[in-house]
Amino acid sequence: MAKFFDVIIVGAGPAGSLAAIKLARAGRNVVMVERGKYPGAKNMFGGLVHHTPVLNEMLPDFWDRAPLERHVYKKVLAFMTPQSAVSLTFENENFDKPPYNGYTVFRPAFDSWLADEAVKAGALLLCDCTAEDIIKENGRVAGVTVKGREGELRGKIVIAADGVLSFLAKKAGLRQDFKASNMGVGIKLLLGLPEATINERFHLVRDQGADISFLGAAGDIRGGGFLYTNRESVSIGLVVHLDSLQSSGKTPYDTLNDFLQHPSVKKLIKGSTPLEYSAHLIPEGGFSALPPLYTDGLMLAGDAAGLCYTNGINLEGINLAMTSGVLAAGTAIEALEANDFTARTLSLYKKKLETSFVMKDMKTFKNAAGMMRLERLFQTYPQVLAGVMEKMYRADGVPRSKLLRLARKEALQEVGLKNLIADGFRIGRALL
Amino acid sequence: MNIENLTQLTQFQVDDQPHIVVNKEICQTCDHRACVRACPANCYTFNEETKLLSVVYETCLECGTCYVLCDKGALEWGYPRGGYGVCYRLT
Numbered sequence: 001m002a003k004f005f006d007v008i009i010v011g012a013g014p015a016g017s018l019a020a021i022k023l024a025r026a027g028r029n030v031v032m033v034e035r036g037k038y039p040g041a042k043n044m045f046g047g048l049v050h051h052t053p054v055l056n057e058m059l060p061d062f063w064d065r066a067p068l069e070r071h072v073y074k075k076v077l078a079f080m081t082p083q084s085a086v087s088l089t090f091e092n093e094n095f096d097k098p099p100y101n102g103y104t105v106f107r108p109a110f111d112s113w114l115a116d117e118a119v120k121a122g123a124l125l126l127c128d129c130t131a132e133d134i135i136k137e138n139g140r141v142a143g144v145t146v147k148g149r150e151g152e153l154r155g156k157i158v159i160a161a162d163g164v165l166s167f168l169a170k171k172a173g174l175r176q177d178f179k180a181s182n183m184g185v186g187i188k189l190l191l192g193l194p195e196a197t198i199n200e201r202f203h204l205v206r207d208q209g210a211d212i213s214f215l216g217a218a219g220d221i222r223g224g225g226f227l228y229t230n231r232e233s234v235s236i237g238l239v240v241h242l243d244s245l246q247s248s249g250k251t252p253y254d255t256l257n258d259f260l261q262h263p264s265v266k267k268l269i270k271g272s273t274p275l276e277y278s279a280h281l282i283p284e285g286g287f288s289a290l291p292p293l294y295t296d297g298l299m300l301a302g303d304a305a306g307l308c309y310t311n312g313i314n315l316e317g318i319n320l321a322m323t324s325g326v327l328a329a330g331t332a333i334e335a336l337e338a339n340d341f342t343a344r345t346l347s348l349y350k351k352k353l354e355t356s357f358v359m360k361d362m363k364t365f366k367n368a369a370g371m372m373r374l375e376r377l378f379q380t381y382p383q384v385l386a387g388v389m390e391k392m393y394r395a396d397g398v399p400r401s402k403l404l405r406l407a408r409k410e411a412l413q414e415v416g417l418k419n420l421i422a423d424g425f426r427i428g429r430a431l432l
Numbered sequence: 433m434n435i436e437n438l439t440q441l442t443q444f445q446v447d448d449q450p451h452i453v454v455n456k457e458i459c460q461t462c463d464h465r466a467c468v469r470a471c472p473a474n475c476y477t478f479n480e481e482t483k484l485l486s487v488v489y490e491t492c493l494e495c496g497t498c499y500v501l502c503d504k505g506a507l508e509w510g511y512p513r514g515g516y517g518v519c520y521r522l523t
Contacts, residue, residue, distance in 0.1 A: 035511055037445065041519045042494060106522045128515030148514020165496045167510070178500045185497050187472045189438070190522050233522070245470050246501055252472045253435045277438040278523045279472035279495040 005031045005124075005155040007332050008144060010131045010168055012039035012115040014049075014318050015302030015325035016161035020118035021058050022329035028336060030123045031153060032115060033146060035130040040111030042163075044188060044278040047228030047235040048072060048211055049110065050102045050319040054326045059117060063098060067109040069230035070209030071100035074202070077313065078264070079382035080216045080225070085264040086385050087212075096208065104209050104228045104235070126153075131162060134171050140296035140341060141172055156341050157332045158298045161325060164281045166304035174291045174300060180242040181373075182285030182306075184223070187252045188237030189260075191272035195232050201268060202229055215312065216382035217259045221248045222375060225259050226315075227268065233275060234268070236260070239282060239315075241373070252279070282317070283308045286369030287362040293353070294346040299328045307358060311368035311431060312377070320358045327352040371430035376415060376423060384414050435474040439491040447516035450489045451509070452498075458506035459485035467498035467507070493518050 007023050009016045012034035023030040036042045049055075055062055073095045078087035095101045119125050128148045135143035135152060143154035160168040164183075169175040193201075202210040209229045217225030223240030238256050245252065259265060283289070283306040290306045293299060301307075302321030309316060331349040335341050353359040371377070387410045392403065401409070411420055452475075459465065460483050468476045468485070473493045478485050494517055499509040511517070 035514045037515050037519055042517070044520060044523045108520050108522065130511045130514040132510075146514065148516070165499070178496070180500050183500055185470075185472065185495060188523065189433075235523075242470070242497060242500055245497075246464070246466045249469055251435075251469050251474070252497075253433075253438060253474070257433065274433060274438075274441055276520065276522045277441045277493075278518075278520055279493040279497070281496050281500065 003151070003153060005029050005153065006336055007157045007159060007329075008033060008153050008155040009159045009161060010144060011161035011163055011302070011304070012125060013043055013111055013161055013163065013302060013321065014114060015321035016159070017111070017114040017118045017325070018054065018058060018322045019159050019161065019301060019325035019329040020115075020123040021121050022326050023332060024118060024121035024123040026333050028333065031155075032118060032123055032125045033129045033131050033144065033153065034115070034125065034127045035148065036127060038108065038112050038127055039115035039125070040108035043107040043111055044186065044280040045107060045318060046186065046188070046226045046237065046239075046315065047104045047230070048102045049105050050316060051099055052319040052322050054323050056099060058326065063100065063103070066113050067105065069104040069106065070204075070207050071095070072102045072104065072211045073208040074204065074210040076210065076212040078212060078214045079385050080214050080262065080264075081383050081386045082262070084386040084390070085262075086382070086389050102211070104230050106230070131168060134158065134168055134298070141298040144168070156297070157335060159301055159325070159328050159332065160298060160304050161301040161321070162304050164283050164303040166300065168298075169291060169300050169304055172295055172298050174295060179285070179289075180246065182283065182289045183242045184239045184282040184284040185242055185245065185252065185279060186237060186239045186282055187256055187279045188235055189256065189277055190233050190235055190275040191269050192233045192275050193269070193272045197271070198229050198232070198234065204229065213315070214259075214265075216378045217262070218255050218378070219248070219250070219258060220379060221245055221250065221255060222373065222378050224378070225265070234272070236269060241284065284310065284369060284372070287366035288369065290362070294343055294349050296343045297341045299331065299346055299349050301325045301328045307362065309362055309365050309368065310372060311365045312372060316361070320361070323356055323358050324353060327356060327358075365430065367426075367430040371426050374423060374426060376419065380414055384410050387414070439473050442491075442493070443519045443521055444490060445516050445519050446490045447512050449513065451512040451517065452487050452489045452492060453508040454485050454487050455506040456484050458504050462504050462506065466501040470497050470501055472497060
């Protein structure tokens with residue numbers, strides 16, 4: 001086995017595999033180091049691969065060949081209180097034809113398939129290898145040591161696509177400690193249901209899928225719930241802020257159980273068979289928490305780079321990861337041509353990210369991370385909304401109010417004028 | 433579903449070398465022991481009588497919640513050796 005490579009990619013996830021495809025196609029000697037028994041064995045996400053232009057460019061027929069579950073046709077945003085749910089459903093014929101706007105997938109299947117495409121293009125895949133440390137030579141990163149299959153791998157450039165807890169980024173001095181205030185934890189239960197039941201329950205036909213986000217589904221913890229339909233199962237779970245989880249003193253699984261018992265959720269999963277339970281951290285610090293993305297001989301991609309954001313409506317990471325992987329690979333190709341692996345040359349990576357949607361979206365929603373820390377967003381506002389809806393619909397012989405008066409009264413009573421103005425400003429800065 | 437049943441759904445390739453080691457002395461004086469309640473796989477237990485914190489690394493989902501929440505430096509936490517640890521099949 002050649003132990004010297006042009007590029008060593010740590011992590012055969014979506015960022016790593018797309019980087020490997022691009023490098024291998026450019027004729028470069030590239031290796032992917034994966035700590036799982038197979039790519040995806042350690043990976044978990046909510047369930048949706050967003051439409052990602054670079055994926056279509058690199059693998060134009062991927063949607064015909066990749067192991068996909070359903071394309072997402074229906075988007076639902078639900079505001080939850082313990083007794084009620086107010087939801088907004090969006091169904092769109094444009095999401096029902098290729099190029100589809102996103103697909104639900106199983107990560108072990110999808111990530112393995114993507115890594116296999118890299119192998120077909122000429123990349124080497126080493127599974128069972130946990131990258132433990134970086135090797136430095138003349139002050140620059142020049143390789144990694146691995147445990148599992150013990151040994152050293154040396155190369156001209158390392159792309160660390162080793163996930164949210166990137167120990168390589170830390171060892172390279174690009175990250176300090178991982179802060180609880182910048183992290184969310186996702187926990188998920190995969191529940192088996194017959195295909196016909198899913199289609200009936202979620203009003204879907206053919207390969208149509210649904211993506212439901214639940215705001216205020218985690219009791220007094222800042223966080224939300226998600227549900228994605230697969231072909232014969234649904235992925236359901238919660239994402240909660242770590243610091244909020246800690247201060248609540250609650251356990252994640254009890255909180256998940258409470259969510260699954262909510263009257264509007266319970267009936268969606270009735271009669272299902274539990275198939276798998278999983279948990280993973282999510283970088284939720286947004287733009288202001290991004291680490292430096294490169295140093296001499298090393299670039300960070302995907303979750304390792306903190307490229308992930310949520311603004312309450314969009315939850316994106318995997319598309320940013322794949323795009324960053326391709327841009328890191330493009331930078332590596334240019335650095336190899338120039339035979340210069342210094343931080344100065346690799347700074348091109350940051351410029352590429354800044355001109356792509358990746359950094360533009362991170363910047364556009366840079367205030368959203370702060371907004372998502374607003375406690376009232378998860379409990380009080382769903383309650384205000386549900387309160388207005390209930391009074392709007394309830395027929396009890398009490399004379400009705402007009403809508404604005406009703407909303408004003410409900411909001412002032414629950415939130416207060418001062419908070420309303422402050423929150424309005426914060427939400428406005430994040431989203432408007 | 434209770435947590436024991438939940439982790440039974442998931443597949444693990446258990447290593448004989450633990451990838452988490454707790455410093456029981458530091459944990460005795462910890463004022464929050466957030467790991468005990470925050471771990472999604474309920475890997476941590478604090479025994480009120482012996483005042484000892486113990487960890488079951490065998491059903492660890494490798495999410496890192498404990499590692500991020502521990503602010504006492506009491507956890508030696510790393511990923512398991514390649515090929516070992518949690519092994520998701522679907523998800």
